[in-house]
Structure formats: structure tokens, C-alpha cells
Amino acid sequence: MEARMAALEVRGLRKQFGGVVALNGIDLDIDTDRVVGIVGPNGSGKTTLFNVVTGVHPATGGTVLWQGQDITNIGAHRIARKRLVRTFQQAMSFPGLTVGENVRIAWEQGRRGGGRWASPGTILDFVGLAPLGRAIAGSLPFGSLRRLGLAVALGVSPELLLLDEPGAGLNDSEAQAFAAVIAQLPPQGIGVCLIDHDMDMMADLCDRLVVLDFGTKIAEGPPAEVLADPKVREVYLGPDKKAAAS
């Protein structure tokens, strides 16, 4: 029987910035029917992984396959057109335009080659921004701006969405509401891979966690299993505190 391929297959991915090895041979499979979380301490290579997979930075070595095609180093715009889309920590939009106009621009881009949304309004409904469609984007409170960032990313009809710290800066109830929207993406056929430091949210939301440390994958699996792994506890708590906590 032929082995089934994951939508995104990362093999031996390496990235060096001068003498700094940010990614040290990462292997990763990601499907589009799941929420996969990437966690790890500051500087462990999470954002660099997103940047290299989506062509923002060239890889130093290794390969990235998307739907069976080698997309390593083909450039960020070509990768985004293949519906492998990332968001940045800073929500992006045209601040002088309305919320609806921002989403329409992305939706029109996504419609070329067959978008999944019937109209910009369906995206606004999905992310809970419909009542704010006529508001000027630049005037939105932070929580709504985050939703707009998601709506714009969804507008281009991703099959896999890479979200970099979507919960950063949100209060607890905003983060919970945002997580509830993210959880609805895989049932719509949109896979999610996200980076976040909020371990409670990640444990609730993710089907699988991948843990990076110094550019190396040190653990991967269901959240409860991964968070109980002594290697992971050591990375987060340190060897002394791990002993005290156990």
C-alpha cells in the first residue's frame, strides 16, 4: 500500500543566521484537518520555522513539500498563491479603509483560481466582525483588529493557515473567543498550525503539539502526553524546578 502523504512535509529543514543555527534539521508533517501547535521557549526557532516554510527567509538546507510539490525557496508570493498562508504577529490591514473593504481586497485576491467564500460578508460573519463591517480598520480595538487579521488571511482562501501568536495581547475572554473561531477552521477544510505561548489555550485547542528547543524538535504528540514529557518539562521549568514540581 502506498504511504499517505501529509499536505505539508518538512524534511531536515535548516536555517542559519551567520553563526546562529535557528533550525537544526526539522522534520514535520502537517495535515489540513487539524490544529497543530508549535511551542518552545523564546528563541527556539518557532517563527523562523514559519518564515522558512512560507518563503519569507530562504532555507539553508532541507526541503519543504506542499501537496507533493517542492516549494523550498520558491519565494513568499508564489507560496501564498498555493494557499499556504501565514499571518504575522502584527495584525496587517489598510488602516484607512473599512473592515469590509479590507476583507474584500483579500477575498478578491482569493477568488482568482476559485475561492472558498461566497462573499466578503461570509468571512466577516465567520470571524464575528459582521457588525463592524463599516468601521474604519485603524479605529478598531486590539481584539477586533486581531479578528480582522484573521479575516484578511482567510480571504485569500488558505488550505493551511500558519498563525504566529494570534492570542498575543488579548485578554482572557478575547483569547478564548478567538480560540473558538480558530477551532472552527479545520471543519471548514482549513488546517491550522499556530505558535502561541499560552499553554492552557494550546492544550485545549491543538490536536497535536510540536516542541522546539534550540532549533530542534524535542517532542511531538497529543498535548497531554507532550506536556507530561520530562524533556519538555525540563525545557520549560528547568532541571531544578522540574525536580521540585514532581
Ligand SMILES: Nc1ncnc2c1ncn2[C@@H]1O[C@H](COP(=O)(O)OP(=O)(O)OP(=O)(O)O)[C@@H](O)[C@H]1O
Ligand atoms: N532575521 C534574523 N537574523 C538573525 N538572527 C535571527 C533572525 N531571526 C531569528 N534569528 C535568531 O534565530 C533564533 C530563533 O529565533 P525565532 O524568532 O525563530 O525564535 P522563536 O521561537 O520564534 O522566539 P519567540 O518565542 O521569542 O518569538 C534566535 O536565536 C534568533 O535570535
